[in-house]
Amino acid sequence: MDLNTDLILTLSAIVVCAGLAFIGIRKRFTEKQDIRPYRIPWMIIALFSIAVGFMLFVHLVNIFGFETGGRR
Numbered sequence: 001m002d003l004n005t006d007l008i009l010t011l012s013a014i015v016v017c018a019g020l021a022f023i024g025i026r027k028r029f030t031e032k033q034d035i036r037p038y039r040i041p042w043m044i045i046a047l048f049s050i051a052v053g054f055m056l057f058v059h060l061v062n063i064f065g066f067e068t069g070g071r072r
Contacts, residue, residue, distance in 0.1 A: 003063065010060050017053035021046045 001009075024046025058068050 007060075007063055010056055010063065014053055014056045014060070017049045017056065020049040021053065024049060 024042040027040075028042040028046065062068055
């Protein structure tokens, strides 16, 4: 993959992860009127999206040439 395609895919995946995290946190902490349990575990989806977004951010930093691994 060339640099431009990799950069576009990484940035679009970060945007998707940020959107999923926002929706998940918002859905989890809204007040509900009924007492039925949640059908979708929004907090797990939000935390997973945040974790994947952080990994994508590290990948983005690596694309720009910074070395993030602890190589000896």
